[in-house]
Amino acid sequence: MSKKSSETLAKDREYHRDPEVREKEKAQGRKKRVENRALVLQAYGNRCACPGCGESHVGFLVIDHVNGDGAAHRQKIGGGGSVMYHWLIKHDFPKKGFQILCANCNMAKGIYGKCPHETERSGETP
Ligand SMILES: [Zn+2]
Numbered sequence: 001m002s003k004k005s006s007e008t009l010a011k012d013r014e015y016h017r018d019p020e021v022r023e024k025e026k027a028q029g030r031k032k033r034v035e036n037r038a039l040v041l042q043a044y045g046n047r048c049a050c051p052g053c054g055e056s057h058v059g060f061l062v063i064d065h066v067n068g069d070g071a072a073h074r075q076k077i078g079g080g081g082s083v084m085y086h087w088l089i090k091h092d093f094p095k096k097g098f099q100i101l102c103a104n105c106n107m108a109k110g111i112y113g114k115c116p117h118e119t120e121r122s123g124e125t126p
């Protein structure tokens, strides 16, 4: 009797360790993250906010903290990425302080303070 139940337990553990099951769970998690991402990006306009860019391929778009307070915000809500998308959905897509940038513009803004697209437009030399 007790032998049988411990066998069932072992089987249970095996089920959860099954790479196929784990792969499936991972795929479901990924699908959910992609869905949340699409929802958030759509709410913010599905387009890079940088003047002179206008990238609209969702795969390249990220949510940007307009005032550069992303690190503090991520710390406050307990993470970035999917945590952030979930937070934005839960808070009904707050428009103040958030915008969409593409990965290029976002990276450049992080390094230079603003994107080279903007510098080009204003005629300054970087
Ligand atoms: Zn851009």
Ligand SMILES: [Zn+2]
Pocket: 050, 051, 052, 053, 104, 105, 115, 116, 117, 118
């Ligand atoms: Zn740009």
